[in-house]
Amino acid sequence: MAESFDVIVIGGGPGGYVAALRAAQLGARTAIVEKDRIGGTCLVRGCIPTKGLLQSSELFSLAKGGRPFGLVADNLGFDWPAAQKRKTAVVDQLVKGVEGLLKAGGVTSLRGSARLAGKGAVDIDGDQVQAKDIVIATGSAIARVPLLGAELTIDSDKILELPEVPRRLAVIGGGVVGMEFAAMFAALGSEVTVLEMLPQVLAMVDADLVAVYTKHLSGLGGKIHTNSKVSAIAKSGGALRVTFSEGGQEGVVDADQVLMAVGRVPYTHGLEAEKAGVKLDRYRIVVDEKLHTDADGVWAIGDVIGGIMLAHVASYEGVCAVENIAGHKRIPDYHAAPNCIYTDPEIAHVGLGEKEAKEKGIAVRVGRFPFLASGRALTLGQTEGYVKVLADPDSGKLLGAHIIGPRATDLIAEATLAIQNGLTMEQLDLTIHAHPTLPESLMEAALAAQGRAIHIGNRKSQVPSGGFAATSPASGAERASTSPESADERASPSPVRGEVKTQTAEKSQNREKEMAATLKPSSPPPTAPSAITPKSLELKKENRDFLLGLHREMQLIRRFEERAQEQYTKAKIGGYCHLNIGEEATVVGGITALKPNDWIFTSYREHGHAIARGVDPKAVMAELFGKETGTSHGRGGSMHLVDYAKRFMGGYGIVGGHLPLAVGGGWAVKYRKQKDVIFCMFGDGATNIGAFHESLNMAKVFKLPVVWFCVNNRYGMGTPVEKASAVADIYKKACAYDMESIQVDGMNLREVLLKTSEIVEKTRGDSEPRFVEALCYRFRGHSVVDPDKYRSEDDKVKWRKADPIVAFEHELEKSGLGDEEYFKNVRVEVDNEVKDVIQFADESPDPKTEDLYKYVYAGQWDNNPMLRAERV
Ligand code: FAD
Numbered sequence: 001m002a003e004s005f006d007v008i009v010i011g012g013g014p015g016g017y018v019a020a021l022r023a024a025q026l027g028a029r030t031a032i033v034e035k036d037r038i039g040g041t042c043l044v045r046g047c048i049p050t051k052g053l054l055q056s057s058e059l060f061s062l063a064k065g066g067r068p069f070g071l072v073a074d075n076l077g078f079d080w081p082a083a084q085k086r087k088t089a090v091v092d093q094l095v096k097g098v099e100g101l102l103k104a105g106g107v108t109s110l111r112g113s114a115r116l117a118g119k120g121a122v123d124i125d126g127d128q129v130q131a132k133d134i135v136i137a138t139g140s141a142i143a144r145v146p147l148l149g150a151e152l153t154i155d156s157d158k159i160l161e162l163p164e165v166p167r168r169l170a171v172i173g174g175g176v177v178g179m180e181f182a183a184m185f186a187a188l189g190s191e192v193t194v195l196e197m198l199p200q201v202l203a204m205v206d207a208d209l210v211a212v213y214t215k216h217l218s219g220l221g222g223k224i225h226t227n228s229k230v231s232a233i234a235k236s237g238g239a240l241r242v243t244f245s246e247g248g249q250e251g252v253v254d255a256d257q258v259l260m261a262v263g264r265v266p267y268t269h270g271l272e273a274e275k276a277g278v279k280l281d282r283y284r285i286v287v288d289e290k291l292h293t294d295a296d297g298v299w300a301i302g303d304v305i306g307g308i309m310l311a312h313v314a315s316y317e318g319v320c321a322v323e324n325i326a327g328h329k330r331i332p333d334y335h336a337a338p339n340c341i342y343t344d345p346e347i348a349h350v351g352l353g354e355k356e357a358k359e360k361g362i363a364v365r366v367g368r369f370p371f372l373a374s375g376r377a378l379t380l381g382q383t384e385g386y387v388k389v390l391a392d393p394d395s396g397k398l399l400g401a402h403i404i405g406p407r408a409t410d411l412i413a414e415a416t417l418a419i420q421n422g423l424t425m426e427q428l429d430l431t432i433h434a435h436p437t438l439p440e441s442l443m444e445a446a447l448a449a450q451g452r453a454i455h456i457g458n459r460k461s462q463v464p465s466g467g468f469a470a471t472s473p474a475s476g477a478e479r480a481s482t483s484p485e486s487a488d489e490r491a492s493p494s495p496v497r498g499e500v501k502t503q504t505a506e507k508s509q510n511r512e513k514e515m516a517a518t519l520k521p522s523s524p525p526p527t528a529p530s531a532i533t534p535k536s537l538e539l540k541k542e543n544r545d546f547l548l549g550l551h552r553e554m555q556l557i558r559r560f561e562e563r564a565q566e567q568y569t570k571a572k573i574g575g576y577c578h579l580n581i582g583e584e585a586t587v588v589g590g591i592t593a594l595k596p597n598d599w600i601f602t603s604y605r606e607h608g609h610a611i612a613r614g615v616d617p618k619a620v621m622a623e624l625f626g627k628e629t630g631t632s633h634g635r636g637g638s639m640h641l642v643d644y645a646k647r648f649m650g651g652y653g654i655v656g657g658h659l660p661l662a663v664g665g666g667w668a669v670k671y672r673k674q675k676d677v678i679f680c681m682f683g684d685g686a687t688n689i690g691a692f693h694e695s696l697n698m699a700k701v702f703k704l705p706v707v708w709f710c711v712n713n714r715y716g717m718g719t720p721v722e723k724a725s726a727v728a729d730i731y732k733k734a735c736a737y738d739m740e741s742i743q744v745d746g747m748n749l750r751e752v753l754l755k756t757s758e759i760v761e762k763t764r765g766d767s768e769p770r771f772v773e774a775l776c777y778r779f780r781g782h783s784v785v786d787p788d789k790y791r792s793e794d795d796k797v798k799w800r801k802a803d804p805i806v807a808f809e810h811e812l813e814k815s816g817l818g819d820e821e822y823f824k825n826v827r828v829e830v831d832n833e834v835k836d837v838i839q840f841a842d843e844s845p846d847p848k849t850e851d852l853y854k855y856v857y858a859g860q861w862d863n864n865p866m867l868r869a870e871r872v
Helices: 014-025 040-045 049-063 081-102 175-189 207-219 311-325 354-361 375-380 408-420 425-429 440-449 484-489 503-514 541-569 584-592 609-611 619-623 658-670 685-686 690-701 730-737 750-764 791-798 804-814 820-843
Strands: 002-009 032-033 108-111 113-116 121-124 127-136 139-144 168-171 191-195 223-225 228-236 241-248 251-257 257-260 264-266 298-302 339-341 346-351 365-370 386-391 398-405 599-603 648-652 678-685 705-711 740-745 770-775
Touching: 002 311, 014 040, 032 311, 040 049, 040 081, 040 257, 040 298, 049 081, 049 175, 081 108, 081 804, 108 599, 108 791, 127 311, 168 175, 168 241, 168 251, 175 191, 175 207, 175 440, 207 223, 207 346, 207 386, 207 398, 207 820, 223 730, 241 257, 251 804, 298 311, 346 408, 354 386, 354 398, 365 440, 375 440, 375 750, 386 425, 386 440, 398 408, 398 440, 408 425, 408 440, 425 440, 425 584, 425 690, 440 503, 541 619, 541 750, 541 804, 541 820, 584 609, 584 685, 584 705, 584 750, 584 770, 584 804, 599 658, 609 648, 658 678, 658 690, 658 705, 678 685, 685 690, 685 705, 690 705, 690 730, 705 730, 705 750, 730 740, 740 750, 750 770, 750 804, 804 820
Parallel strands: 002 032, 002 127, 032 108, 127 298, 168 191, 168 257, 191 223, 599 648, 599 678, 678 705, 705 770, 740 770
Antiparallel strands: 113 121, 121 127, 139 264, 228 241, 241 251, 339 346, 346 398, 365 386, 386 398
């Protein structure tokens, strides 16, 4: 007679064996059937062998970078067969361990292929066993796509058994499995190329984290092609050639091995499940909320039911299913299921993501803490990445945690526990965290989300007096923290930033909150010391915050402009879009020399000038997009960027048209007997027009406090200065008006700042106009549509070597104020900030048609207190 059990589990993976052990614990007579090795995909071909090998590649990377730690390892090499041997030993030990557990737990292990053979019956290679309840845990199999030449590829099973590390590896599919192997082999020295059909690899991960991983991989020489569809694999010479299309263009990658990693599908082959009344949806077994199938007494768990196909989820479902069999009510709850990705750096996340929050319209408060500011991460020498938390703005409940960095896959456990149990950020931060440890970073991220971070700066306007404030703070370990005065100075009535309660500003701020509650505010420029002196610019520790702030500001402006260019090509920005990439030192140095009460008159189109002055980059981008939240309510585009609170009088078309306005500004200041300086910025092209000469002349005749600041990037549109102007040294033109004038190296941030500051202060003192010419170079064409054919490649290459940001980074690095890791992190941080900026602009409303003439004529601004005429 057939042997009889209470519960039979089919499949010995992490779902099946955990279910069997729990069933036995609950007193059920239990059997488990496995046709291959106990442990399933996870132990034999998945989680464990990959992590075993990844440990080897990680050790190799650490050893390669071991010198600063005192490690002396000459002739360092990697022994792949030895790593394989160790991996196999780990797998064998675990398989044996699970077999022992099953035996000790009283579970009967049966070997063979199982088939459902009628109610309560299971056939195992011809032998029948009976059970009151059957749990299907047959897992999943490798998915394949019918590509031309697919037979030449290897899969995630075969790659584990490779005899050697491939010199070149192509990975088809940017999912978790593909990315883990990409990280492993890139660390071992393979040239890795990833081809992913979607716009992003690791589609389930927040884009900001993916950007960090992508950068790291590219640092190892790895390449990622997104939006790329592979069409064929063929032999070519001694290698394999993968052909793909990317944005309509065909590309090829040559590789020694091609890994096909396009996912997994639930596995029911040979089970005859449907015959037994089990419903399938394509390959997936359909279950109800208790994990019961359509067939009486038949349950299913793990990969075979689809959903979250991870080992720990399979085990969790195994426990739920058998507890339901035992009569407890266990409905699986997946809201705190963590996902770990063993790339380098590691990635882990749990709960709500930023993208999901946005799509679902869920308001969240965001807090970040970079590992760069973690003592433990520094001691480990692994400071790449950060912890990001998302919380409910009202209750403070933690809703999501996203980590990229050292041991992210372990760190996620605390956040998982918190989310599972509905803990608040306050409960997290009131828990004593051991020091120095990586989990402190989660606590700090929770604090940062509440504006109370201890080990990174909080922005004053966002520090709540109690409970939760309405906006989410930005953070960054190296960002200069803001003094109370400067925070107040930042108050602005511009449509999207600030706290001055004009009706318009308030309305727009509310709109921003409604529209983009998940977005972080943009970061302000660094706070300058009360006086710019040679001492305050020395490359010393006491000036570090300020100098790093200047560096970050230059990066922010550059990234903003690069992304603006992309937005223009996507037709998000209309009209013209001019780029000043390469001029960052001139712009940041010149503008930082000013005091908050000084006024800036500049050319139209100068986005970077506005940002350097502290105008919110979101408002600037929104203006370029023609959106209601822009600096001029979308009416000006790049032609009129203005922010009265910042005393940024914006740009006025056309070239040089604003110079007479600066004279008017100078008159006003003088008339009011104020000590403010008018700072008028223009390009070299503007110095060849009549308005330039008239303006300089008038400023001198009437002794107006104007500093003329010429951004000489050597080309007025496509014409070189020496061809357009009889006086190639433009500062000499000011001599005609008996004006003190200087020329500065516009690629040298500290020089521009110091010399301009001296000139500005002299003018403040004696109300005499002066002139500064900053010699710089723009790295791109005059505008996005300029093909830039008039400059020789040699010229461009020569100037690129003088990149002002790189030059400043070298200075900071040499003096120990920053290192490569830090600069890398700033780039990531700034990139994320600009992404938020674009997202904000994208999601902002268009001006209403009926309001199109509003804010165009002066009368429309009558209610704006900033513009009300004052009696003097
Ligand atoms: P499986 O582990 O697939 O086990 C099913 C078992 O059923 C197999 O042993 C199979 O032989 C047996 N079986 C099938 N049909 C029959 C039958 N008719 N009769 C008898 N026996 C049968 N997940 C993580 O959580 N973390 C990771 O780091 C991770 N890394 C991975 C890396 C790789 C390369 C791969 C491929 C997967 C990885 N996974 C990881 C996924 C994880 O392995 C699976 O989610 C997990 O193994 C699913 O467990 P399961 O019990 O549902 O199925």
